[in-house]
Amino acid sequence: MNYQEILNKGSKILRAKNIKSSSLDCELILSKVLKKTREEILINLNNKINKKQKKEFIFYLNKRRNKNPISYILGFKYFWKYKFYIDKSVLIPRPESEHIVEQTLKYMPIGKSMNILDIGTGSGCLIISLLKERPNCLATAIDISKEALKTAKFNAKLHHLENKIKFFNINIDKFNSNKYDLIISNPPYINKVDLSRLDEDVRLHEPRSALYGGVTGFEEIKKVIEKSSKLIRYSGKLIVEIGEKQKKYILKILLKNGFYINKICKDFSGKERCLVSTKIK
Numbered sequence: 001m002n003y004q005e006i007l008n009k010g011s012k013i014l015r016a017k018n019i020k021s022s023s024l025d026c027e028l029i030l031s032k033v034l035k036k037t038r039e040e041i042l043i044n045l046n047n048k049i050n051k052k053q054k055k056e057f058i059f060y061l062n063k064r065r066n067k068n069p070i071s072y073i074l075g076f077k078y079f080w081k082y083k084f085y086i087d088k089s090v091l092i093p094r095p096e097s098e099h100i101v102e103q104t105l106k107y108m109p110i111g112k113s114m115n116i117l118d119i120g121t122g123s124g125c126l127i128i129s130l131l132k133e134r135p136n137c138l139a140t141a142i143d144i145s146k147e148a149l150k151t152a153k154f155n156a157k158l159h160h161l162e163n164k165i166k167f168f169n170i171n172i173d174k175f176n177s178n179k180y181d182l183i184i185s186n187p188p189y190i191n192k193v194d195l196s197r198l199d200e201d202v203r204l205h206e207p208r209s210a211l212y213g214g215v216t217g218f219e220e221i222k223k224v225i226e227k228s229s230k231l232i233r234y235s236g237k238l239i240v241e242i243g244e245k246q247k248k249y250i251l252k253i254l255l256k257n258g259f260y261i262n263k264i265c266k267d268f269s270g271k272e273r274c275l276v277s278t279k280i281k
Ligand SMILES: C[S@@+](CC[C@H](N)C(=O)[O-])C[C@H]1O[C@@H](n2cnc3c(N)ncnc32)[C@H](O)[C@@H]1O
Pocket: 090, 091, 092, 093, 094, 097, 119, 120, 121, 122, 123, 124, 125, 126, 142, 143, 144, 145, 148, 170, 171, 172, 173, 186, 187, 188, 189, 209, 210, 211, 220, 223
């Protein structure tokens, strides 16, 4: 069998399962199996694959067929400018969360040393991206999930930041420390009804603790804001990601906790996603 034939066969199987990215996913799986880039595969479509490679391809194809997200199968995801190791312990970094990085960098002058807290670090994609851009800063990253924290630590090491980020396996409820100059968070914010309607890829495979924000979806984000109000220094910035349609209530919580609202940023599809606020009271 050559590359073209196995790709056609694989795409057909995925298409039958309504997987929209069927061709791309097959190319990515084949590039994993052959340890070649997608481009190398696409310019050598007549090359043959051997039995062992075919078996491996089918093994991963079946995972994808069962709605395992392609990023878990590949074991990595690009976020901001960097590659992150990921597995089922962590949420797959989303492009819309890059807005947090983009906005936060505006409040981190180059060369200035700042102390940053990342609440619910997951893979560590947010804090690692920030520290790669601003090497004078130090950070603390917390997560309720022990397994997620292992992944975040691995990524910190991968990006040579293990001495700049302190990791704590703790619920934000219980976390106490000195004050931070800046706090970022992408907390779980999906409510009960929306959770049941998520795509199977997400609902069946990504960690529930990274998605579910309680019955109303506000439980975790409320905790994050209330606790941040105590952990942030006067005039420090809190930058959070929120779910669509959550803005109104979250602005209320921010104001109640002494934050001034600087900015509400939209994601690439025009949804209001990222809130920038300053502690003023
Ligand atoms: C939406 S994920 C975000 C992961 C990563 N920061 C990102 O943007 O891709 C939320 C993370 O918060 C963690 N988490 C949930 N509730 C928490 C809590 N009460 N205290 C600390 N971390 C929490 C989850 O384990 C998960 O890793």
